[in-house]
Amino acid sequence: SQTIHQWPATLVQPVGSPLSLECTVEGTSNPNLYWYRQAAGRGLQLLFYSVGIGQISSEVPQNLSASRPQDRQFILSSKKLLLSDSGFYLCAWSMGRGEQFFGPGTRLTVL
């Protein structure tokens, strides 16, 4: 069966510090991978998605970037965090255009 891992679970970072969130998927090959953010009391906002190694599509211009160095690894990064980057970050995977399956999420607080 497939599993998806995200870490860390929670993170508190000062403004201006860098960020690296990692997501890995097990039990499948060549998945589509997604990064979402959920702000408090709101729906999910798609940040990036990837259909293959090195292929990244950005949906929202912002202070963040994503990379896919390996087939089942997806990384969300920032060089300098802003207060507005605080939120709940979710990684998800799918096979093709099918249902998306989510990881446990990372709660990021920027102070």
Add this chain to the structure above:
Amino acid sequence: DQQVKQNSPSLSVQEGRISILNCDYTNSMFDYFLWYKKYPAEGPTFLISISSIKDKNEDGRFTVFLNKSAKHLSLHIVPSQPGDSAVYFCAARLDSNYQLIWGAGTKLIIKP
């Protein structure tokens, strides 16, 4: 521009009764609709989906209805159980890409 709307932020239902969660959409190019359930501090869990060529899909206690002419879908949970208390998200997929467009969610509270 909110293409997927869940107009009820919260809904309270007695245990054992039917819970009906609603979702409206504006884009006629959506070809697939999904419902997810989310507990606090966890990722959403896929519940049930429906293709735009169907009007009903059932899975155990969960049934999703699609009314294309009204651009409306609903999730019925029968009977409602305490473990159903969560936030429910409606999502829709465009027929041309991978992106899911999400509603803002409805918090369902099941009262004992």
